[in-house]
Amino acid sequence: MKLTAPLTGPSTLALRRVSKALGAALALWAGAALAGPPERVVSINLCTDQLAMMLAAPGQLISVSHISHDPNVSVMLEQAQNYPVNYGQGEEVFQLSPDLVLAGTFTSSYTVSLLRRLGVEVAQLPIVNSLDAIPDNILEVGRLLGREVEAIALVAQFEADLTALRADSSDMRAALHYANNYTSGERSLAHEILTAAGFANVAAEAGLVGGGTLAMERLVMLMPDLVISGQPYPGASRSEDVLHHPAMDALRARHAAHALADAEWVCGTPAVLRAIARLAMLHEGG
Amino acid sequence: MSRVLWGVGVAGLVGLSVASLLIGPAGLTPLQAVSALIRGDALAETLVMREIRLPRAILAVLVGAALGLGGAAMQGYLRNPLAEPGLIGVSGSAALGAVLALQTGLAAAHVLALPFAALAGAVLAVLIILALAGPRGGSITLILAGIAVSALAGALTSLVLNLSPNPFAASEIVFWMMGSLQDRSMIHVWISAPFIGLGALILLSQGRNFDALTLGEDAAASMGVHLGRLRLALVLGVASMVGAATAVAGAIGFVGLVVPHILRPLVGARPSALLPASALGGAVLVLMADIAVRVILPTRDLKLGVLTAIVGAPLFLHLIYKTRLQGQL
Structure with missing residues (x-):
């Protein structure tokens, strides 16, 4: 015991110092929380x-x-x-x-x-x-x-x-098609934007949950009425080649309506309302 | 013997092409697939067959033939079994040319800019290799020059893709270094086929000259072979084929090494027989690899170069070992 005493001395001291610092930090944090809304x-x-x-x-x-x-x-x-x-x-x-x-x-x-x-x-x-x-x-x-x-x-x-925007669901089926054949199935914001605008999502029909890839062959076989492509970025990439693959162009050519999934689809903010409104309009027009 | 061999090769090519057309995630029955391909009756099935699977199968044949023939020609000219377009940096340089054309917007402005840029990259690499390895193609200088050219081309390709404003570009370094035929279209067939066909004509027309060269340069020259013209044919032929193949499918290694190595004992050491056989063998090998990547990982884009390297790299090590035993290294 006596031998270990000199060792425990400094270590408890260090511990005490840490707990003191922690206490101070906690007090500061609590103070900030009490002090009202953040300023910066x-x-x-x-x-x-x-x-x-x-x-x-x-x-x-x-x-x-x-x-x-x-x-x-x-x-x-x-x-x-x-x-x-x-x-x-x-x-x-x-x-x-x-x-x-x-x-x-x-x-x-x-x-x-x-x-x-x-x-x-x-x-x-x-x-x-x-x-x-x-x-x-x-x-x-x-x-x-x-x-x-x-x-x-x-x-x-x-x-x-x-509530005002929500369109009645129809038999129009849409597919989301992004670079690398990425798409969104059930339980995703894009899926809900589609359904709110009255479209059925073909990726959900294919059993996709959340975001994921769907082989172009399978997407073509699902024969969507509307293909909504991702926004192409500047510069070139092979990943985005699939967006204007002849098979996808042929699908798009079947209907006059087409749409782009752009910035309004990205975040869960009131901006999604504009995406829904534009889609619903296509739906009524087409 | 040779006729039997050709029969087997052609039968394999046809069988694998059919298999390549029948395999895919769309879940078509063979009957539906054939009917859609030939008659084009149902829209969805027809799009899958004609716009997705058909270009993929055609490109596998074209790219494979280009790489097999390109490898056999390089080996015939340098009289060295280790000379392979992928290993000595020709494919890597072609990929750099293609990436430059894509990222500068040239490829978008003119459809032929992509294969021409890849061809230019390949020409540059072949010239550097020939200059460094010399007419006899000593193994050590050939491999060392190849390593340097590949490394530089790979690094510059990565640099260009990392500097691209496109967020997807950098992740495509793997495609350019390993190669894939996923989601290619008939456009890619049209822009690569003329270059591959032209290169094949150039190289196959030199078969007898390559034969003469096996006796040595002096003997070949005394038999009336114009060595300068042969070298020009080699540079243009290999660059045209490998450049176009790489522009549409990325750099797929080892095909030009494995195929001539397997076929050499079967067709005899005559390049005039080995060149067309290697074109056929290359097509068969790439078709097999492209079917395998779809069967092994159907939902992912497994790269072709992964499979060809798994088969080819051990063979390459074996060849180095053999070359050393023969005292040539």
């Missing part, structure tokens, strides 16, 4: 960028992700250009001294844990797989930003618009 919010995810831009008080949001400036996927391009961008790197974000960072569930776990170790509060919002989950997401961001009233108003508007 940084968003590092395209979808939280959009919800934050819709809900934040003037000056509250200090930076959005660089992806918000990409016209291929960002629905709020003009608004996003009013904010400085970040590239979602830990060091860069920390330098902005945020009191809240908004991230997605699939944001690099290294970045998230690094920021948390540095004492930054990071909120991770889940990927939205259904229209029903959109209000929850809006309310969650509203709560985090201390903008509950605005969030409730936005949700009410969204739900009213969605």
Whole structure:
């Protein structure tokens, strides 16, 4: 016992120091939580960028992700250009001294844990797989930003618009076709956009759940009435060759209507309403 | 003997082509498949057969023939069984040319820019290899020059694809290095077939000159072979075939090594017999590999080069070992 005593001495001391630091950190965190809404919010995810831009008080949001400036996927391009961008790197974000960072569930776990170790509060919002989950997401961001009233108003508007838009289901069948023959089946936001606009999703008929690939042969055999392609990116890729493969062009040529799955399909925000509206119009026209 | 061998080869080619047309995820019965292909009666089935499976089978034959014949010709000219377009960087350089044409937008502006750019890349690589390995094609210089050319072409291909603004481009490095025939269309057949056909004509017309060359350069020259013209034919023929094949299917290695190696003892060491046999054998091998990738992993795009390397690389090691035993390395 006596021999071990000199060893335990410093180690308990270190332990005490750690617990003291932890206590201080906890107190700080609690203080921040009590002190009211965060004043410096940084968003590092395209979808939280959009919800934050819709809900934040003037000056509250200090930076959005660089992806918000990409016209291929960002629905709020003009608004996003009013904010400085970040590239979602830990060091860069920390330098902005945020009191809240908004991230997605699939944001690099290294970045998230690094920021948390540095004492930054990071909120991770889940990927939205259904229209029903959109209000929850809006309310969650509203709560985090201390903008509950605005969030409730936005949700009410969204739900009213969605009810008004919902088209009766018809026998028109649509296929989503992205690069590398990627498509979306049941339990995905794209599937719900399709069904809300009154289309049946052929990928769901094929038994696909969530996102995944469907061989072009199988997609052709399903004979969709409408092929909705992904937005092509600049530059060339073999992955996107499939979007204008002669077999897919032949499917598209059967009907006058065609549509593009663009930025409005990406995030669970009220922007999906515009995608539904445009699709429903095709549906009535075709 | 030779006639029997050709009969077996052609029968294999036809059988495998039919199998390639009948195998696919669409779940067509053989009857439906044949009817849709020939009569074009049902729209969905016809699209699957004519626009998806038919170009795939034709390309397997064309690409295989190009790689088999290209390998046999390189080996005939350099009188070295290790000379293979994939191993010595010709395919890799063709891929670099193709990637440059795609990423600069040239390929989108003109449909023939893609095969021409791949051909240019292949010509460059063949010239570098010939210059470095010399007319006799010593094994060590050939392999070392090949490693260097492949490595540089591969690195530059990766660089170009990583610099592309397209988020999918970088993930396609694997395609350009390993090759695949998934989801190709008749457009790819039309842009590659003329180049492969022309290259084949050039190389096959040189059969007797290659035969004479087996006796040595001086003997060949004294028999009236114009060595400069033969070299030009080799460069253009190999580059045209391998360039076009790589432009549409990526770089598929080892076909030009495995096929002539298997066929050499069967048809005799005469290049004039080995060249057409290797074209046939290459087509059979790539058809087999392309059927295998669809049977082994039907839902994924398993690359052809993976299979050809699994078969070819051990053979390559064996050839190196044999060459060393003979004191040539």
